[in-house]
Amino acid sequence: MDPDDARDWMATKKSRMLTDKLMPLEEAVSKFTYDGGYLAMGGFGHIRVSMAGIYEMIRQRRRNLVIAGKTAVHDVDVLIASSVVDRVECAYAFGHELRGLSPAGRRAVEGGKVKVVAELSNAAFQWRFKAASMGLPWLPARIMMGTDTFRYSSSKVVEDPYTGKPICLIPACYPDFAFIHVHRCDKYGNCQIDGTVIEDKELAMAAKRLIITTEEIVSEDEIRASPDRTVIPFYMVDAVCEVPYGCHPGNMPLLYYSDEEHMAEWLALSRTEDGVKQYLDKYVYPVEDFAEYVALVGGEKKMGYLRRLERLEEPLSAPWAKR
Amino acid sequence: MAYNPTELMASAASRVLEDGKSVFVGTGLPIIASMLAQRTHAPNLLVVFEAGGVGPKIPAIPISVGDSRTFHKAVMAASMDYVMSCAQLGHIDYGFLGAAQIDAYGNLNTTCIGQHENPKTRLPGSGGANDLGSLCWRTIVLMRQDTRKFVEKLDYLTTPGYLLGPGSREKAGLPRNTGPYRVITQLGVMGFDPESKRMVLVSTHPGVSVKDVVDNTGFKLIIPDHVPVTEMPSAEELRLLREELDPNKIVIG
Numbered sequence: 001m002d003p004d005d006a007r008d009w010m011a012t013k014k015s016r017m018l019t020d021k022l023m024p025l026e027e028a029v030s031k032f033t034y035d036g037g038y039l040a041m042g043g044f045g046h047i048r049v050s051m052a053g054i055y056e057m058i059r060q061r062r063r064n065l066v067i068a069g070k071t072a073v074h075d076v077d078v079l080i081a082s083s084v085v086d087r088v089e090c091a092y093a094f095g096h097e098l099r100g101l102s103p104a105g106r107r108a109v110e111g112g113k114v115k116v117v118a119e120l121s122n123a124a125f126q127w128r129f130k131a132a133s134m135g136l137p138w139l140p141a142r143i144m145m146g147t148d149t150f151r152y153s154s155s156k157v158v159e160d161p162y163t164g165k166p167i168c169l170i171p172a173c174y175p176d177f178a179f180i181h182v183h184r185c186d187k188y189g190n191c192q193i194d195g196t197v198i199e200d201k202e203l204a205m206a207a208k209r210l211i212i213t214t215e216e217i218v219s220e221d222e223i224r225a226s227p228d229r230t231v232i233p234f235y236m237v238d239a240v241c242e243v244p245y246g247c248h249p250g251n252m253p254l255l256y257y258s259d260e261e262h263m264a265e266w267l268a269l270s271r272t273e274d275g276v277k278q279y280l281d282k283y284v285y286p287v288e289d290f291a292e293y294v295a296l297v298g299g300e301k302k303m304g305y306l307r308r309l310e311r312l313e314e315p316l317s318a319p320w321a322k323r
Numbered sequence: 324m325a326y327n328p329t330e331l332m333a334s335a336a337s338r339v340l341e342d343g344k345s346v347f348v349g350t351g352l353p354i355i356a357s358m359l360a361q362r363t364h365a366p367n368l369l370v371v372f373e374a375g376g377v378g379p380k381i382p383a384i385p386i387s388v389g390d391s392r393t394f395h396k397a398v399m400a401a402s403m404d405y406v407m408s409c410a411q412l413g414h415i416d417y418g419f420l421g422a423a424q425i426d427a428y429g430n431l432n433t434t435c436i437g438q439h440e441n442p443k444t445r446l447p448g449s450g451g452a453n454d455l456g457s458l459c460w461r462t463i464v465l466m467r468q469d470t471r472k473f474v475e476k477l478d479y480l481t482t483p484g485y486l487l488g489p490g491s492r493e494k495a496g497l498p499r500n501t502g503p504y505r506v507i508t509q510l511g512v513m514g515f516d517p518e519s520k521r522m523v524l525v526s527t528h529p530g531v532s533v534k535d536v537v538d539n540t541g542f543k544l545i546i547p548d549h550v551p552v553t554e555m556p557s558a559e560e561l562r563l564l565r566e567e568l569d570p571n572k573i574v575i576g
Binding site: 044045069094097098119122127144167196197199202253310 | 388
């Protein structure tokens, strides 16, 4: 995207007017996401990721999305398995970190159902969003050079006019729509995030449409009482949806830890297409909204356990671990 | 005291790390090795995670390099831009990497087995590996050793080692005086010859012969005249690994 076109987009499609953007998630997804679009998920694959947004896209049967496979873990796995995503720009995808490889994601790529359209690194993806957030066409970086990762990226190497050394130019990335799950925000979309922000400050600025899901809606006064805590200001945001536990089964830092029993169930079921169907028919398709989903995965009792786990008051059990 | 190969790898990796230095760590064994170093000879080892955790007091094994354990009582909960910039600026001494394939120059593949367009096995991709391999002063590779993994030619070059040999990294534009430092497997510890930049055997693990290592390497490994035996994990290291660092045997088995 030409930086002048990006400027035009921000000037005309984003509003600097303080307006109430509260809406049901169903409405936000139907309004701001579309088939064939380029999607980016905030957070870190299974950490502070908007699973609520993902389930809603699955329910609305979005198709043929390209995803920014930046630190993508459970998010991309579920989106691939449910046929929402069919192309991936890959920095990290098809893996579940400590839990091993992702059966569904791997199967889709190895079987040709999903195409990997580019390779890059985590820092490269981050700096693509950063370039966009700065209104620049690219950002220079000293990574990827000399590797196949570079060859499969859309970056270029040029001679730095100052040092004469080769330097990698990483092109800006403006996702068509992005979801970012936050700890709290007001109805206008002024957001606070506790803990590491990963790359969400930059992603929020780069995204053409930004849907915020939040654990909690707070008052504007509360935001204004500590403005240094605002990571995403309202004028980046298109929709605000209140979804407590909206990151389950992922980890919402300082609130609840990841649900490893649920992850184990997914990893076991997603070994086959039938299993994926079983999972979606149980947890996603028949569910009206996220509150119903929370009840289905164990309700307050389970959420209480995950909160204690997060506070290190319970030992972690990892049912997927090899013994 | 009996130990398993993963415990030995954790011990050997932790001993490479020095007190007062910084290390960029990935999921699993690198975290265990770094925590072990902090609890033994390197209490001031600065641990950095790619999601933005800087200098945490890691209370339990994180499942993700982005989860809340990675900034527990940290000096800073920052962003990926911040920590990757720190690495590019020269603040990160060591970086841990893993791989499905490695070649004689320490180049790594974590992207695919077979052709990229039609892979036999699709792997997760670079993640932060290319960044660490490009930007940390020294990288340490932890992986299993056999002839399918230690290969003459990679199926895909994800992360730079010494690329084609001496001077190759600098010629490509990567920061000077950086590159792979140690490769630690279930069989031994390898390093890199300062002249040719090819992999050289540093030590064999107890009970492993030089021939075992050579037989499990798909390229010509440089074998020095004298190859010492890797020091065994101490009783205290094993106690820490089993009782404190990974009591549920999630990583060390």
